[in-house]
Amino acid sequence: MSKEIEVLKQAVIDGDADAVIDSAKKALDAGINPIEILENGISRGAQVVGDQFEKLEIFLTELMLSGEAMMAGLNVVLPHLKTEDVPQKGKVVVGTVRGDVHEIGKNILKSLLVANGFEVSDLGVDVPTSKFVEAAEKIHADIIALSALMTSTLGGQKDVIDYLEQTGNRNKYIIMVGGGPTNQGWADEIGADGFAETAPEAVRLAIELIEKRRN
Structure with missing residues (x-):
């Protein structure tokens, strides 16, 4: 996994929206496929946060911060997804x-x-x-x-x-x-x-x- 993706994943876990935006932009600038950014960065970070919440290792406020950070990352990445050529499934x-x-x-x-x-x-x-x-x-x-x-x-x-x-x-x-x-x-x-x-x-x-x- 690339450094940019690792940083993005950790930023989601930390609930740091600014860091998520910055690392998502850097990942895109590095030519990383947007789907890989979503799957290996944002999604994996969110999975860790969800597991932590279920195990009562973090509080609801921390979960919400991570959710806001994740949404900030999605807003950066989604416009770069090319869906027009993807067959309708x-x-x-x-x-x-x-x-x-x-x-x-x-x-x-x-x-x-x-x-x-x-x-x-x-x-x-x-x-x-x-x-x-x-x-x-x-x-x-x-x-x-x-x-x-x-x-x-x-x-x-x-x-x-x-x-x-x-x-x-x-x-x-x-x-x-x-x-x-x-x-x-x-x-x-x-x-x-x-x-x-x-x-x-x-x-x-x-x-x-x-x-x-x-x-």
Whole structure:
């Protein structure tokens, strides 16, 4: 990993927005691919912060600072992503489930999905269960991606799947789950189609699941 990427990752962890902006610009000036900057710099830094928060090693204020720093970095890098020549791969609804207002991972996932040819409808945070389904129906989504960063809000992911089952719509959509407290065991327990630990892994999984369904 390049020095510029390492510095960027640490700046996200430190919640230093100015350093994130500076290191992101230096990485771009060094000719590093914007997707690599997102995946190996910003995303990996955000993953560390999410893990620290889940383990109660940092406070909410520190998490929020890192989130602001991450967004500052995204604003620098995103204009340099070339998406016009990327084949359209599918449509995804993303959001953080009911009761959860954290969006670091969700925002990175959205950026990487767009960069890889997905049309994304971002519902934001604290999203009511039914709104995920309404949005998916509106854009004819292939995937609903559910984010949760707190153990206390994990149930919101299950609620969406249960709602789809109750309304007879479960088989219409691929359901992916992610966020600090999620894991493969939880995904299996609630009947999700996929789990990814990081945003880059989630993008690769989304491509794989869509190709599998279409074939």
